[in-house]
Amino acid sequence: MLLLIEGNGGGLVSSSPLKRETMSVQIAAILRRDILTGELSPNAQVVESALALRLGVSRGPLREAMRQLIEEGLLITVPYTGTRVVDISVRDINEIYAMRTCIEIFAFEQIWTRRSEDFKAELIKRNQALKHAIDQADHVAAIEAELDLHGLAYEHANNRILLNTWTGLRGHLQMYWASHHRAHGTTGPKRESHDDYVRFALGESLTAMQDELRDHMRRGLETTITFVETCSGASA
Amino acid sequence: MLLLIEGNGGGLVSSSPLKRETMSVQIAAILRRDILTGELSPNAQVVESALALRLGVSRGPLREAMRQLIEEGLLITVPYTGTRVVDISVRDINEIYAMRTCIEIFAFEQIWTRRSEDFKAELIKRNQALKHAIDQADHVAAIEAELDLHGLAYEHANNRILLNTWTGLRGHLQMYWASHHRAHGTTGPKRESHDDYVRFALGESLTAMQDELRDHMRRGLETTITFVETCSGASA
DNA sequence: CGATTAAAGATTGTCAACAATCTTTGTCGG
DNA sequence: CCGACAAAGATTGTTGACAATCTTTAATCG
Numbered sequence: 001m002l003l004l005i006e007g008n009g010g011g012l013v014s015s016s017p018l019k020r021e022t023m024s025v026q027i028a029a030i031l032r033r034d035i036l037t038g039e040l041s042p043n044a045q046v047v048e049s050a051l052a053l054r055l056g057v058s059r060g061p062l063r064e065a066m067r068q069l070i071e072e073g074l075l076i077t078v079p080y081t082g083t084r085v086v087d088i089s090v091r092d093i094n095e096i097y098a099m100r101t102c103i104e105i106f107a108f109e110q111i112w113t114r115r116s117e118d119f120k121a122e123l124i125k126r127n128q129a130l131k132h133a134i135d136q137a138d139h140v141a142a143i144e145a146e147l148d149l150h151g152l153a154y155e156h157a158n159n160r161i162l163l164n165t166w167t168g169l170r171g172h173l174q175m176y177w178a179s180h181h182r183a184h185g186t187t188g189p190k191r192e193s194h195d196d197y198v199r200f201a202l203g204e205s206l207t208a209m210q211d212e213l214r215d216h217m218r219r220g221l222e223t224t225i226t227f228v229e230t231c232s233g234a235s236a
Numbered sequence: 237m238l239l240l241i242e243g244n245g246g247g248l249v250s251s252s253p254l255k256r257e258t259m260s261v262q263i264a265a266i267l268r269r270d271i272l273t274g275e276l277s278p279n280a281q282v283v284e285s286a287l288a289l290r291l292g293v294s295r296g297p298l299r300e301a302m303r304q305l306i307e308e309g310l311l312i313t314v315p316y317t318g319t320r321v322v323d324i325s326v327r328d329i330n331e332i333y334a335m336r337t338c339i340e341i342f343a344f345e346q347i348w349t350r351r352s353e354d355f356k357a358e359l360i361k362r363n364q365a366l367k368h369a370i371d372q373a374d375h376v377a378a379i380e381a382e383l384d385l386h387g388l389a390y391e392h393a394n395n396r397i398l399l400n401t402w403t404g405l406r407g408h409l410q411m412y413w414a415s416h417h418r419a420h421g422t423t424g425p426k427r428e429s430h431d432d433y434v435r436f437a438l439g440e441s442l443t444a445m446q447d448e449l450r451d452h453m454r455r456g457l458e459t460t461i462t463f464v465e466t467c468s469g470a471s472a
Numbered sequence: 473c474g475a476t477t478a479a480a481g482a483t484t485g486t487c488a489a490c491a492a493t494c495t496t497t498g499t500c501g502g
Numbered sequence: 503c504c505g506a507c508a509a510a511g512a513t514t515g516t517t518g519a520c521a522a523t524c525t526t527t528a529a530t531c532g
Contacts, residue, residue: 080514081513099401160331162335283482296515296518
């Protein structure tokens with residue numbers, strides 16, 4: 001029943017540099033990572049006592065971490081019966097993509113007139129990182145790279161609420177894609193999928209970029225929905 | 237050390253119809269209400285043990301409720317030192333209004349072609365409720381009525397993520413206005429402030445409504461910022 | 473008198489045991 | 503064989519005590 005930070009003996013927590021964080025925060029990070037990478041499948045049951053034992057902590061901090069993930073929409077709990085990883089439906093995907101289109105257009109509106117050289121360089125760099133991950137056939141990394149690429153606009157929009165909203169959407173998307181990749185071997189994004197995105201984002205016309213965004217999202221939604229209906233095991 | 241539900245003897249919880257909810261959910265509701273109505277002022281310290289004693293519960297469920305409000309952005313906690321009600325800054329207000337403009341335009345885009353008679357009637361009804369609250373000089377009710385009026389579009393947009401985002405913004409706005417009303421006696425919205433909003437929302441042109449929205453938000457932001465700088469006690 | 477350090481206080485973090493609730497299983501009667 | 507009921511199991515909900523950490527205060531030394 002020993003702790004997992006001190007001395008890093010448990011080997012469960014990933015390389016904490018001796019700094020002290022409360023356990024519930026560490027646990028939340030571990031759980032979130034496991035859900036987002038698909039290690040904990042959608043709809044999988046998460047039992048407090050078992051998880052607490054595995055992580056070497058008491059149920060108290062674990063419950064707090066889980067409560068946070070519940071609020072983030074990654075876990076669902078029903079009183080006195082159990083907690084499960086959330087299962088994302090086709091309706092959710094539609095809602096996510098509609099919302100993405102809305103806020104990413106807004107993000108580019110916010111940053112458009114003050115796109116720095118830094119921004120432009122970083123955008124290109126992240127697109128290259130995406131291509132590199134695809135070349136390595138590392139689908140999980142490719143998923144993250146694509147989301148990181150889209151994230152840049154939000155990071156520069158200087159609006160924490162906007163960034164927060166994106167982070168929530170991003171989490172659900174990542175989890176969805178990753179779990180589908182694990183379960184059905186679906187591949188990640190194509191190598192040139194974001195070249196237009198980057199080109200218009202660096203260009204002169206905001207209107208053109210917004211049109212590209214709408215198109216990009218329409219295509220993305222189509223692709224995502226398609227490989228859902230290809231595999232049968234969808235949820236309600 | 238008695239419970240607060242059974243028999244409703246404590247008088248603290250508002251008329252629970254004998255149904256069983258977990259305590260942390262009830263506590264979260266109470267806390268949220270107290271924060272949103274300004275009964276707990278911004279920046280006020282919230283001490284677990286004291287609050288637990290006052291509510292007649294243990295610290296466990298209380299902590300879970302607080303953890304939820306932390307995730308909602310209503311409380312801020314720093315490990316081992318304390319928890320306070322969040323203090324909304326001018327920057328926050330700017331971010332909120334920018335985001336509001338973005339998502340409310342989106343909401344009307346979503347509902348525009350399928351505005352039902354039900355929707356139109358309810359919109360008019362909520363505007364009348366707003367006017368009624370203003371006539372009664374019930375500023376707290378007027379704040380809620382204005383937010384309820386704006387909420388209708390989100391409720392009909394059929395996108396839970398969108399509605400969720402609005403709920404978050406709504407909470408921060410309500411808390412901000414209510415606390416300022418308590419502290420400095422600022423009055424709520426004007427009687428005719430939403431007549432144009434309703435008129436365009438019922439009209440034919442979506443573009444016209446979007447323009448009205450941008451204008452409405454611009455005015456609202458101006459008003460809110462103004463009575464912030466009138467009173468000195470703003471935060472960082 | 474000021475600055476450093478130590479002690480006291482306040483507050484949150486963690487734990488293990490116990491209680492309440494829901495679900496499943498098994499049993500009994502028809 | 504089927505349905506109602508009861509018991510057993512599984513899981514979460516709640517509690518009070520104890521530990522860790524931060525802040526404030528007081529004392530000590532220069």
